[in-house]
């Protein structure tokens with residue numbers, strides 16, 4: 181619990197810092213983008229036009245990075261709506277499969293009667309994509325990737341490890357048979373810009389986005405990893421608790437965990 185508290189405080193501090201920088205940076209980028217737009221309208225010269233276009237491209241990439249940072253640092257409010265998590269995943273399946281590449285087998289294991297969750301749909305999809313890209317990158321020679329959903333009930337006893345209130349949650353688990361991580365890497369993965377990937381391959385913002393999304397949605401993220409064997413990422417998201425619809429297979433809604 182102590183380590184979890186320390187981790188939360190560290191992320192809070194990093195979030196404050198990057199959020200402030202990203203916010204100012206975003207304002208500056210807006211000025212650059214607007215100026216480039218004006219320039220491009222008044223330019224006839226083809227060579228100037230190419231220069232303007234490459235500057236516009238760079239500005240767009242910068243804007244994407246600051247978006248990710250703002251999402252992480254909670255400067256950008258989420259727009260939650262009620263979703264069936266299985267439907268969200270299935271609707272996004274084709275993109276996820278493409279991201280996996282040819283060498284990685286992707287398996288979906290979606291729990292029946294999954295409880296609905298109130299989340300920002302696009303941010304949920306972005307989080308999933310970030311996790312799948314990481315899993316794929318950890319399996320350059322190929323391997324197995326599994327995405328699973330489940331209904332989860334947390335009790336008072338779970339509070340210490342997750343920091344979450346007792347109640348109904350859903351879990352989304354992304355498991356790979358890749359390189360895994362050392363404890364040193366694992367302890368830093370949520371930090372923005374922390375990456376072990378080559379320059380140009382990783383931004384170090386993937387898991388920061390996932391962390392920001394999950395915690396802002398009232399959930400919790402847990403990663404277990406064994407070097408040489410693989411990694412399992414579990415997202416817990418608070419489930420909507422609305423009577424009949426959410427009854428589980430035993431027909432019991434209020435059963436405490438175990």
Ligand code: ADP
Nearest residue numbers: 314315318375376377382383384385386387411
């Ligand atoms: P990026 O993918 O751009 O490096 P992330 O924040 O998504 O940024 O990940 C940070 C680092 O965490 C990665 O560079 C990698 O070292 C490690 N990592 C994340 N996911 C996995 C995984 N599934 N298997 C092994 N290492 C991982």
